[in-house]
Amino acid sequence: MKYIDEFQDPELARRLLDDIRATATRPWALMEVCGGQTHTIIRHGIDQLLPEQVELIHGPGCPVCVTPLEVIDKALEIASRPDVIFCSFGDMLRVPGSDRDLFQVRGEGGDVRVVYSPLDALKTAQQNPDREVVFFGIGFETTAPPNAMTVHQARRLGIRNFSMLVSHVRVPPAIEAIMTSPSCRVQAFLAAGHVCSVMGMAEYPALAERFRVPIVVTGFEPLDILEGIRRTVRQLERGEHTVDNAYPRAVRSEGNPAAQAMLADVFEVTDRAWRGIGTIPASGWRLSERYRDYDAEHRFSVDGIATREPAACRSGEVLQGLIKPHECEAFGTTCTPRTPLGATMVSSEGACAAYYLYRRLGTPPTPLEASPVA
Amino acid sequence: MPDTPHTPLTASNASNAAAGAPTPADRGLPTVDISGWTCPTPLRDQPRVVMGHGGGGALSAELVQQIFVPAFGGEVLAQLGDSAAVALGGARLAFSTDSFVVRPLFFPGGSIGDLAVNGTVNDLAMSGARAAYLSCGFILEEGVEMPVVAGVADAMGAAARVAGVEVATGDTKVVEAGHGDGVYINTAGIGLIPDGVDLRPQRVVPGDVVIVSGDIGVHGVAIMSVREGLEFGVEIESDCAALGGLVETMLAVTPDLHVLRDPTRGGLAAALCEIATASCTGIVIQERAVPVPPAVANACAILGLDPMYVANEGKLVAFVPREHADAVLAAMRRHPLGAGAAVIGEAVATHPGMVVARTPLGGTRVVDLPLGEQLPRIC
Amino acid sequence: MCLAVPGKVLDIEERDGTRMATVDFGGVVKEVCLEYVPDLQVGEYAIVHVGFALQRLDEDSARQTLALFEELGLLQEEFGDPWEAAAAEAGAAPAAVGGDTAREARK
Numbered sequence: 001m002k003y004i005d006e007f008q009d010p011e012l013a014r015r016l017l018d019d020i021r022a023t024a025t026r027p028w029a030l031m032e033v034c035g036g037q038t039h040t041i042i043r044h045g046i047d048q049l050l051p052e053q054v055e056l057i058h059g060p061g062c063p064v065c066v067t068p069l070e071v072i073d074k075a076l077e078i079a080s081r082p083d084v085i086f087c088s089f090g091d092m093l094r095v096p097g098s099d100r101d102l103f104q105v106r107g108e109g110g111d112v113r114v115v116y117s118p119l120d121a122l123k124t125a126q127q128n129p130d131r132e133v134v135f136f137g138i139g140f141e142t143t144a145p146p147n148a149m150t151v152h153q154a155r156r157l158g159i160r161n162f163s164m165l166v167s168h169v170r171v172p173p174a175i176e177a178i179m180t181s182p183s184c185r186v187q188a189f190l191a192a193g194h195v196c197s198v199m200g201m202a203e204y205p206a207l208a209e210r211f212r213v214p215i216v217v218t219g220f221e222p223l224d225i226l227e228g229i230r231r232t233v234r235q236l237e238r239g240e241h242t243v244d245n246a247y248p249r250a251v252r253s254e255g256n257p258a259a260q261a262m263l264a265d266v267f268e269v270t271d272r273a274w275r276g277i278g279t280i281p282a283s284g285w286r287l288s289e290r291y292r293d294y295d296a297e298h299r300f301s302v303d304g305i306a307t308r309e310p311a312a313c314r315s316g317e318v319l320q321g322l323i324k325p326h327e328c329e330a331f332g333t334t335c336t337p338r339t340p341l342g343a344t345m346v347s348s349e350g351a352c353a354a355y356y357l358y359r360r361l362g363t364p365p366t367p368l369e370a371s372p373v374a
Numbered sequence: 375m376p377d378t379p380h381t382p383l384t385a386s387n388a389s390n391a392a393a394g395a396p397t398p399a400d401r402g403l404p405t406v407d408i409s410g411w412t413c414p415t416p417l418r419d420q421p422r423v424v425m426g427h428g429g430g431g432a433l434s435a436e437l438v439q440q441i442f443v444p445a446f447g448g449e450v451l452a453q454l455g456d457s458a459a460v461a462l463g464g465a466r467l468a469f470s471t472d473s474f475v476v477r478p479l480f481f482p483g484g485s486i487g488d489l490a491v492n493g494t495v496n497d498l499a500m501s502g503a504r505a506a507y508l509s510c511g512f513i514l515e516e517g518v519e520m521p522v523v524a525g526v527a528d529a530m531g532a533a534a535r536v537a538g539v540e541v542a543t544g545d546t547k548v549v550e551a552g553h554g555d556g557v558y559i560n561t562a563g564i565g566l567i568p569d570g571v572d573l574r575p576q577r578v579v580p581g582d583v584v585i586v587s588g589d590i591g592v593h594g595v596a597i598m599s600v601r602e603g604l605e606f607g608v609e610i611e612s613d614c615a616a617l618g619g620l621v622e623t624m625l626a627v628t629p630d631l632h633v634l635r636d637p638t639r640g641g642l643a644a645a646l647c648e649i650a651t652a653s654c655t656g657i658v659i660q661e662r663a664v665p666v667p668p669a670v671a672n673a674c675a676i677l678g679l680d681p682m683y684v685a686n687e688g689k690l691v692a693f694v695p696r697e698h699a700d701a702v703l704a705a706m707r708r709h710p711l712g713a714g715a716a717v718i719g720e721a722v723a724t725h726p727g728m729v730v731a732r733t734p735l736g737g738t739r740v741v742d743l744p745l746g747e748q749l750p751r752i753c
Numbered sequence: 754m755c756l757a758v759p760g761k762v763l764d765i766e767e768r769d770g771t772r773m774a775t776v777d778f779g780g781v782v783k784e785v786c787l788e789y790v791p792d793l794q795v796g797e798y799a800i801v802h803v804g805f806a807l808q809r810l811d812e813d814s815a816r817q818t819l820a821l822f823e824e825l826g827l828l829q830e831e832f833g834d835p836w837e838a839a840a841a842e843a844g845a846a847p848a849a850v851g852g853d854t855a856r857e858a859r860k
Contacts, residue, residue: 046735103426116783249810678756752802
C-alpha cells in the first residue's frame, strides 16, 4: 500500500539504525505513548535491533486496556438488556469486567455486535427502530472525532434509539501524570502521530519545557518509529528538549480544526479513571450537556455501578523497568502466557510475555544464512 | 501471586506513597504513581461457551483437552490429528469429520456447500488419503428458502465430483426458526492411506523444510469482506478447493513427506504452532518468504489483523525432508493448486515447541497460538 | 490507540447531508466519511481511522522524509558503515540478530 510499503524498507531501516547507533553514547529511556507504536515495535522486532543504550518503555496508550473497570461493568450491564443491540470495536470484547466480558454476555444471549466504524452502529439503529442501539465510545483523541460526529449525526437525523457509552481519554494529561510520578524514569516521549493529526502540536511545548523532555511526534511504520527514536536520541545527546515533528506527512502543527471544533461541541473535559493507573484530572471527555439525551449512562441509569479492581501482579513495576520480569514471584510459575496475571504477560507485546518467550528460546534462532529461503 | 499484591494507586494515595519526598502534589499538581500500573487480564475461566471456543486457537484446544478427550478416552482420538488413521480389516483408513456454520452461506468464490465437501476431503488428504466416501448431515432452519437449500446441495454435488468423492449417506433435521443460520452442515469422510505414507507431526525433525502451497489468508479475507459490520470491497475470492490431487502429486515425488496440515481456522500460525508443539521441534519462518497477496495484506492492515492468523480453505503446509524439498516444490508448482508454492522456513533443534518469525528488518518475533477468534482492532 | 491507514479517494458523494467517499486501500475499498477533511479531492490520500478521514496526507512531506533517510545512508558511506564494522569485529554476519535476541533474554 502506498505510504506504507516505502516506510517498511529494510535497507533504509538499517541506515536509520546505523545513525541511532552512531549517535547514542549513553543509556536513554524513551516512552512510546501509543499502543499502536508498541505493536509495530514488537511486530517488526525493532526493540531487538536498537543499540543497548536505547531502552523503550511501553506507554499507557492502549485505549482498550485503560478503559476503567466501572465503565466496562456498565457496558456489560447495558449489553445484557434484551431490548439492546450493543455495538463495539472488536478489541473491547475480550476486556474483562468484574466477573465477565462482552463475549460472555453474548454467550448468555446478549446482542453484541462488532463494528468497524461508529457510523455502522448508527446504521444499525436506523435499521432496527424498535431496538435500543448503544455504541461503546472509547479511545484517544484519534477515535474521539469519529465518535463525536456519530452522536452529532444521530441528533441531526433525529435517530432516537441510538446512544453512546463514552469513555474517552486524552494524551497530554497522561504525559503530565507520568512525568510527575515519583518513580518516573522516562527521559523523552515519542508522541502518538495520529493523535496529533487531530489535535496538532500546540499542547506539547509547555510539557517539553516544564519537564525538560524531548517530545517527537512519531508515525507508525517501522521507518517512522526509527526516525522518531533517532530524532529523540539526537536531542537527548545534545541536551535539548524541544517538540519535533517526525511525521509531517500526516501531522500539521495546527491539527485538524474541524475535528477540534466538533470535539468542543459534543464533548466536555472530565476527570477520568485509567484502569490500573488511577484517576487523572481532566484526562477524559464525556458527552456535553447538549448531547445528554444520547448518553447511554443517562438513558439506562447505570450510575449506581461501583467496582473494585482485583489484586494485581507487579506489572506496573515491570513496565517501569523497576524490576525485571523474573523478579516477580509469580513469573513462570502461576503467571505464564497461558495463565497470565497481568497485561504484560497477556499480550505478546507485553514485557513479561516477551521475556518468557525469549527465555524459553534459550539459544538464538539459526542465522538467516542457514535458512533454505535466504 | 506476589506476597504483597499491588492495588492500583489513585491520585490521592499515590502522593501518600511518595510521602517524605517533595512531590508535585506539594506544588498543587495532580500525581499518580505509574509504578502502580496494571492492566486487565482476559478471562480464561469461562462458565459458558464463547465464540472463541470455536476459533481454532487456545480456547478450542482447551475445550477438547479438558472435556472431550477425558470423556471419550481412546488412543486414536488422543492423536488429535486433522483426521484419524485407523487400521481396519488389513487396510489403513483415514477417517474425519467437520461441521460448517459459515455466514453468509454464499460468499465470493464459494458457499457452505463447497466448504462442507472440501473441508473434509482436505482433512483426509492431510493423512495422505484420497477421500472415497462422505456422509452429509444437514441441520436446516425452519423458513429457509428452498432455492437456498438447492443451491447449497448443487454446490456440494459439484465439489464432490471435482474431488472425486461420493456422498454415500446423509441425514436431515429441521430446527425452529431463529435457532440456526439457515443451513448448517456436518460431513464425515473415509479414504485409504497408501502404503509407505505416514504423515504425523511426530515425524518432523530439525532440518525439515517448510513449504506452503500458495497465497495465505485469502479465504478469511473473502469471508470478512461480506460479513455484516465489516463489509469492504475487494477483488478476492475464497481459495476453497480440494487438495487431494495436489497431495497425490507430492507423494508421487516421495512418500516420505513428514507432515501436512491445511491451515484453516487460526491460519498458518495455528497450524505451525500445533506442529511445533506436537513434534517438539522449533520452527523458524522467514516472514518475507510467506506469500501474502497485497489485497490480503491491505485488508489486514485496515482491520489490524495478522495474515498469519487468517483462515485458508485451499492451502496446505508441508514439512519435507531437506533432500526432497526441491523436487517436491517443483512438483507442487506444476500443479494448479500449488502454482504459488514457496519455501517459508525450516524446522530447527533450538526452541522446541516454538514458532519464531524472522521479520524483514532482521528482527525476530515469536508466533504464538491465537487465543480465540481474530477480532478487528482499533489500537 | 490509532490504527489509521492511508487511502486514496476514488469518488465523493453527499449522502444524508454527509460528505462520503469511496476510498481505496491498495485494492481494498471502503466507505469513508470526509466531514473532517471536506476539501479532500478525488485522487488525494488521507489518513483514515474507523471510517473517517482525519487528515490529508502530504505527498511532498512523505517524499522529503524518504529523501532524508536516503541521505543518511550516503553520509554513512562516506565515513564507512559502523554496522558492518561492528559486525566484523564481533565475527558475525550483519543480518544475524542472534546476539540481540540473547541480549533481550538477559535483560
